[in-house]
Amino acid sequence: MDLEKARFNMIEQQIRPWDVLDQEILDLLAVVKREQFVPQAYRSLTFVDMEIPLPAGQNMLAPRVEARLLQDLNVRKYENVLEIGAGSGYMAALLANRARHVLSMEIEPELVALARQNLTAAGASNVEVIEGNGAEGWPAAIPYDVICISASVPEIPQSILGQIKVGGRIAAIVGTAPVMEARIVTRVSETEYQSVNLFETLAKPLQGIAQPSRFKF
Template sequence: MKYTVSTKHCILSEKSLKHITRHIQKINQILPNFDPDSVSLDLVFKRKKERILSHASPTPKASLAICFDGTIKMVLPKKPLIVRFKKATIDEAVNIGFDRLFKEIETYKGKHFTNNSEFYNHDTIRKVGTGILFSEPCDVTRSDYFAQRRKELVEKYIKPSGIKDKKIIKAMLAVPRHEFVQEQYRDRAYVDASLSIGEGQTISQPSLVALMTELLGLSGEEAVLEIGTGSGYQAAILARLAKQVYTVEIIEKLALRAGDTLKKLGYDNVQVELGNGTLGLPKYAPFDAIIVAAAGSKIPKPLIAQLKEGGRIVMPVGDRYVQELKVGIKEKNRLKIKRSLPVAFVPLKGRYG
């Protein structure tokens, strides 16, 4: 789901940003069967002075008071939802706005879906022209089903996102993302969205995987280090574009599962290691490129030390709620940093996380 937040004459507090993030996560959970491109959310908060009358004395007196006007517009197939609200503080405005929006979503659900099972059904859905997904079994037994979905992924999301490298596009067409997600999410494997892989972790949205890969500038002869194996999907993409991929995962269950999947699919040039990724892999260093699939407050020093001169590192940097994808190029043992775009990743775990 795409969303924007804008303010006028006011600044959102960290508390408000956390509330907004939590509410948007909830919306993503209760609207599981929509194409992300068919849903958008726009939030506007405005600080203003309003004249009020006080009746505390026999003669009413006018005075000015600060208030916060808000509007949330959610565009859904068939009908947009719009809620307006006004509160004395911006935190109150955020909470009352989303409370009203959730009530509108429940009303919308009742009008356009016959029952909850149809609304929440993950396994028997299809997309129709309006963007709403209705109950109908997906023919995943067809040998070309997922191949066709990958083509749609590339044409609908990857190319429009600005990816031009033909080798990356070829890799996105070849790697079976559905093999790297949990069974209940296979029908959504080729939508441009992150998905849960368990253990509190996610598989990144494909367009972001493609972008981070492109930012590495691989030629095909590199040794690449990945921090945060997760599902193994990013490593599989890298395996088609580099000579050797080393990937580190701190969660044992994910490391074992990713290793099994990569081995089953024949990615022999990927080596999965269990460990603290913020320390890198000194025994295989130096690396031509390093990619970090989790966000930290800064790029860990051990990773900089293990990067070859002239090598590139791509990593999301920031706190839990505000992050920016950064590209570092090592020159004379120092990183020259370039900024890319705002992103949202799970936190980097480990000593330098």
């Protein structure tokens, strides 16, 4: 495989047509080597428009979903980020290139080790991966400028909404299958939030978060 040609095609044929037009984001996707974060067994699928399996039954999000969330979060160099769901560490690596510091939470020990290994190999020195249930966020380091939930949630928990600063943003995929939407929520005051739906997609549920009952009475 010609990695650079495949990377170029991913950016130009999958990501740019999905309204990812920020040149800094497109340049970053060319610099952070996605193949370094993909399990060896699936390396040939690195640049394909699909989720990629990870250990512990988890997935990497599709490249265009990652890129669009990254663009619309508009992370700045002075901001601190909480990522919930480290996976293989790829989204944390992208966020780290935009932020001052990234704290990435992961509930699966196998993925904690994988993400740490991948991020160290990639030279991402401003990322800390911690093991824990991110469904309630990480109150020990609040408030955050940005929170990125790299999985789906039925709704964004109030406990997580309360952990961002005024002006802070949360990215999440909200809903239950078959209807989910990627969403950016901005805290505009101590008590008010503004929500923008970006696009419809599907993603695995965040582990550790309560799922709504499917029973109706």
